[in-house]
Amino acid sequence: MIETVDLTKKYGEFVAVNHLNLHVKSGEIYGFLGPNGAGKTTTIRMLTGLLQPTSGKVFIDGINMEEEPIKAKARIGLIPDTPSVYPKLTGNEFLNFIAAIYEIPPEESVHKVKEILEMLELSHKADELIETYSHGMKQKIVIAAALLHDPSVLILDEPTVGLDPKSAKLIKDLLRVYASRGKTVFMSTHILEIAERMCDRVGIINHGTLIAEGTIEELRRRVGEGEGTLEDLFLKLTGGEDTKDLLKFLED
Amino acid sequence: MKKEFYIAKALILSRLNSIAKKKKYRKFLIPSILAIIAVVFYFIQKFAIYLFGLRLGFLPNLPLYLLNLAVLAMLIFLFLGSITTILSVFYLSNDITLLLSMPVSGKKVFAGRFLYVIAEDSVYTLVLVFPFFTAFGIMNRLGILYFLLSFLFCIVLPVLPAVFAFLVVMPLANRVSSERLQNITMVISVLLGMAVYFVTQIANPAYGLFKNNHLTGIGTKLLLISKFFPSWAAAEFSAKFLQGSVLAGSGIALLFIGANVLLFYLAYALASKYYIKGLFNARRTERVVVKRKWIVKPGQSPIRALINKDLKMLMRDTKVKVLLFSNLAYLAFFAVAFGFMPSKSTQSGSFSSIVFLIMMYVIVDYFLCGQNTLINLFIDRESIWVILTSPLKSAVFYWSKFIPPFSLGIIVNLLLLVLSLILMGVKASYASIISLPVVIAMPFIFTVTALFIGFQFTNFHTPKDPRKLISGRVVLVLAVVYFVYILIFGIGIPILLSFIAKFKGISFTFLVSLIIFAIVSFGGGFPLVMLSIKKYEGLQITE
Numbered sequence: 001m002i003e004t005v006d007l008t009k010k011y012g013e014f015v016a017v018n019h020l021n022l023h024v025k026s027g028e029i030y031g032f033l034g035p036n037g038a039g040k041t042t043t044i045r046m047l048t049g050l051l052q053p054t055s056g057k058v059f060i061d062g063i064n065m066e067e068e069p070i071k072a073k074a075r076i077g078l079i080p081d082t083p084s085v086y087p088k089l090t091g092n093e094f095l096n097f098i099a100a101i102y103e104i105p106p107e108e109s110v111h112k113v114k115e116i117l118e119m120l121e122l123s124h125k126a127d128e129l130i131e132t133y134s135h136g137m138k139q140k141i142v143i144a145a146a147l148l149h150d151p152s153v154l155i156l157d158e159p160t161v162g163l164d165p166k167s168a169k170l171i172k173d174l175l176r177v178y179a180s181r182g183k184t185v186f187m188s189t190h191i192l193e194i195a196e197r198m199c200d201r202v203g204i205i206n207h208g209t210l211i212a213e214g215t216i217e218e219l220r221r222r223v224g225e226g227e228g229t230l231e232d233l234f235l236k237l238t239g240g241e242d243t244k245d246l247l248k249f250l251e252d
Numbered sequence: 253m254k255k256e257f258y259i260a261k262a263l264i265l266s267r268l269n270s271i272a273k274k275k276k277y278r279k280f281l282i283p284s285i286l287a288i289i290a291v292v293f294y295f296i297q298k299f300a301i302y303l304f305g306l307r308l309g310f311l312p313n314l315p316l317y318l319l320n321l322a323v324l325a326m327l328i329f330l331f332l333g334s335i336t337t338i339l340s341v342f343y344l345s346n347d348i349t350l351l352l353s354m355p356v357s358g359k360k361v362f363a364g365r366f367l368y369v370i371a372e373d374s375v376y377t378l379v380l381v382f383p384f385f386t387a388f389g390i391m392n393r394l395g396i397l398y399f400l401l402s403f404l405f406c407i408v409l410p411v412l413p414a415v416f417a418f419l420v421v422m423p424l425a426n427r428v429s430s431e432r433l434q435n436i437t438m439v440i441s442v443l444l445g446m447a448v449y450f451v452t453q454i455a456n457p458a459y460g461l462f463k464n465n466h467l468t469g470i471g472t473k474l475l476l477i478s479k480f481f482p483s484w485a486a487a488e489f490s491a492k493f494l495q496g497s498v499l500a501g502s503g504i505a506l507l508f509i510g511a512n513v514l515l516f517y518l519a520y521a522l523a524s525k526y527y528i529k530g531l532f533n534a535r536r537t538e539r540v541v542v543k544r545k546w547i548v549k550p551g552q553s554p555i556r557a558l559i560n561k562d563l564k565m566l567m568r569d570t571k572v573k574v575l576l577f578s579n580l581a582y583l584a585f586f587a588v589a590f591g592f593m594p595s596k597s598t599q600s601g602s603f604s605s606i607v608f609l610i611m612m613y614v615i616v617d618y619f620l621c622g623q624n625t626l627i628n629l630f631i632d633r634e635s636i637w638v639i640l641t642s643p644l645k646s647a648v649f650y651w652s653k654f655i656p657p658f659s660l661g662i663i664v665n666l667l668l669l670v671l672s673l674i675l676m677g678v679k680a681s682y683a684s685i686i687s688l689p690v691v692i693a694m695p696f697i698f699t700v701t702a703l704f705i706g707f708q709f710t711n712f713h714t715p716k717d718p719r720k721l722i723s724g725r726v727v728l729v730l731a732v733v734y735f736v737y738i739l740i741f742g743i744g745i746p747i748l749l750s751f752i753a754k755f756k757g758i759s760f761t762f763l764v765s766l767i768i769f770a771i772v773s774f775g776g777g778f779p780l781v782m783l784s785i786k787k788y789e790g791l792q793i794t795e
Contacts, residue, residue: 045792048641049640049641050637050640050641050792051792052790052792069789070643070644070645071643073641073642073643074643076641078637078641080637084634084635084637085634085635085638086561086565086634086635086638087634088564088565088568088569089561089564089565093561093564096557097557097558097560097561098638098642100552100553100554100556100557101554101557101558101639101642101643101644102642102643103554129568131431145638
């Protein structure tokens, strides 16, 4: 479960995230949408303890991130937008390292590392340095690391970027299974089709403020889009209708 | 030439923007730079006029020697930085991939980048060398032509080092991957530094002060070679203007400028054939399989896993290996040149043997514990999010960064202690006992200081430039702090202990040494440990 109370982040005068109140339940896949620079990554960084809020609180499974960061972090698995991992370690070594810092028992970790590498089709690259991996492979090794300690909250920042269609499908299936086991999945994405098909609820953030939240149907009703796509809904809510001018320009 | 100028302009703008990081400062940037340049120029010119005006009986041509020396010093500076500059600007720059996809030929990309390098380097030559020419011109009332030619001389001065570096890097880039290219060029830069040192000793105009019979036969011949160095051209054309031979002086200056333009065209012609191939090649990734026996093993405690991970990464990073190699080279040089050879003649418990032993530990620990701690800390910079989002206690992370350099310092200190006892025999035993607390205290102090300073600068972004493994600010602050440490621990305290040893005997001096280093370690070191751990707890990743 993820809960934020009046979560705010300011950089000088600029308000990156403004009094954000979220409540993501266990077993739920929550899509966090917003245009570029809306405050998605800043929010994710505050949820995972990478950034301290200016004010407000973050609770992971009821644990206050500020007061008990170690306990809270032990329950999180993060998949960041850029898969920057130790380039001079092999995939195998990186996962063993993760198992050690999350204190997974040795017998369990050997079995889990092998299993997860096979599942993500990385076994053949397990003993090669990560710096030689393609972007998609690096993304997969980060996913493997995030899942290794079986976190109760999985936070993903643009999880399918750089993945081939087969791997993207695998991730989508995996997230569904994960949520069905009672775990919380919080995902920021630009791919509205993924949000529409996978998420139980979505939240739309713009200029640091949560402007809409609910199931896709609820949002449609609220905006009066009827049978329109999530894309239309998103553009209407975030003022992205300017794109129509761009399309007109391109047509001309 | 339009596209070349656009490429150079984009690079210059991006350089200026990187200096003025915030948009609001950008409008003040160029006026500020010009103001600083004008002030520095004025003071250097004033200084040069003062130097030129000195009357040294044994050196009648002092202004010409100084002019020669100024150009030579600038050339050393340009040569030393040339390889890494060419590598980062021509091959590793982020915008190259974009340029390759555009309808721009390789030679235009080359020319644009070359113009940028020359533009940047000529700022240095115009600020630091041109004032010597203007001072010479003002003092001798040489006329506008002299000023114009010396201005052009300074503009083209960076061409030779840039072409040289390009001719070194280009063939390598056509054969090896980016990673290897960076490693090989780092080794070449180290060797180049040694070669430049050697060559400057030959070309040093100061040798002209001595008569040729003071030099060996080879030395005399090598001195003749110095006539071919660009620094000689500066002195020669200025001398001709001084003698009133404007035509001869202009001829030499124009010959020099023309030779540099030709050099550029030579590089341009080669670049049109071979540069693009190297660009593609440098972007190739090599497949590296790691042998099973070297892997990080599963089931370790967090602190062991962290140390294991760091050691593996350090051992596999050739940039780090090159740095360690140069550290060891300096240590060997220090040990042989200033250490055991002269110390063989020192007396037991004497001033010099105590100072020597303590100074040796301080210098060794400066390299082993100071520099290596930072390398070990910043090796995590690219992937720090893994650590910061994990349930790792800050103290565990801290000690994992402390243990390897500290242990290395202790081991090497103990080896040096044994070695000094073997080589210096009984003479060292007295001094060794007094310096014993230093064996443990110094690695501790140097390691905790490096970690403390490292933790103050939380910029954990990936270095794009091979020179910037550790950020410049950290290196600068640490250098100042360590300089003070060397003065206190390497010179001040050993001198104090030597005096005490002279009057109070070995036991008392040992006790004083123990108390001093215990106070420094507990009183100074542990608060730094606590502050660093606290700082880590507040570590954030920001843009």
